[in-house]
Amino acid sequence: MSATTETTITYAGPGGWQQRVHVEPVWGTHVTIDLRGEVLPDNVDSLIADAVAYLHQVDAWFSTYRVDTPITMYRNGLIPLFRTPTVVQEVLEACRYAKALTRGAFDPWAVKGGVDPSGYVKGWAAGQLADRLVRAGVRNVCVNASGDIACRGQQAPGQPWAIGITNPYDTLEVVEVVHIGDGAIATSGLYERGRHIANPRTASSEVFYDSATIVGPDAGLADALATGALVEGPGAAAWFAHLPGWSVYFIKDRQVSFFGPAFDRS
């Protein structure tokens, strides 16, 4: 995007692997695409270009800050839902599921102006992009959409991706490391720049936790659940009765609570 930004770097990665990192300013934040492998595909440049185009395509579908996007036109009553692209309908359907699962703690419809799926889309798009890159022949992919992360493969030979959870009281310190092969992690917190959480139940910006991290197979749902858990509090644990394999890591008043396989220390 910006001509002054050196956004793509290739270098010798860990364990003799090749690595390519690209940072793209988009969606009012930055998305980091990290590709690794023994040998990266020859067309890695065009893969990055395609990935960047996809990120901007997501913006063109879902930005609530642009008047020309299907989501805005739908919000403004200019088009009915069935006239929006299929992908928009699918995302809204997934949002409905997340709303039901969280019993309304995650509610894209509790905003002024109709519906705002942004709390789902950032993670969802990270997951979609990771899958696209895997289909294109990259084995090891990590897409970080400012805290909503989708991983595929490994970060180095024999090592799953190691993702740090930041300390909400000292945002650049890492308090916990999660190892993820194919999966996703999302953290919500008021500390995170570029996030604005509203409690759909009270229509205020009250939240319970200082930081809520969700680890699971689906990046979009992880994003939504992290947002929902932040406002819900301990009751969020009940949601995971229906989600085997998911893990949570909550921080409040410097106290940590967690459960799930990702944090199984035994």
Next chain:
Amino acid sequence: MKRAILVSSGTLAGLVAVLTYSGGDTLPASAAGAGAAGLGGPPPLGSTDQATTAPSGGVRGATGATGGAGPASPAPPAPAAGAISAAPPKAATPGATTPAVKPPPTASKAAAPKPAPRPASTKAAAPKPTPTPTPTKAATPAGPKDYIGSLQTHKYGQVQVGIRVQGGKIIAVWPVVYPDGNSQPYSDFSIPVLESETMAAQSANIATVSGATLTWQSWTTSLQSALAKAGL
């Protein structure tokens, strides 16, 4: 007719959104909140660029002109906290020797500033073997070598990382360029922590972080390129 009215009202809403956004831009924190409240940042790309380059351009100007973010710059607000007050002298040392606008891609040895001792960094203070200020040119195979990472531009300014390597290990990390101006307090707060985290992350081997910030990402990217140059 009715359609036309609807369209214009939609446009109006969009304009309001833009105005709201740029209004909040004076406060970096609130601008960030507004910027990503929705998925898309500020809508038309042109306006994004204007909104972001305006402050950072000012930043660049100030940094480039004075060659240092610290004392010479007229803007830096009075240090508000302990963590912040420790930073300006640090900034002055590397900044003064390196033109901020032009990253030195080749002259890493010559231009590499000596990392000033950084007592502010809480964690790194103890373990860091404060590098002796050896003249860089006298670097023997065994001696420390300095590498400068790529210049990273993000929404609130720029970040560039320098590392000093000895025996295949990073012995010091410091900011060659980091954002000032609007995001000065934020940067002053974050950079020292990043240094210590970078030192710690060497062993932790973390690929990325959840709950990341712009500065962190720029820092990491620049650091990665410095590591690449160092062959680590």
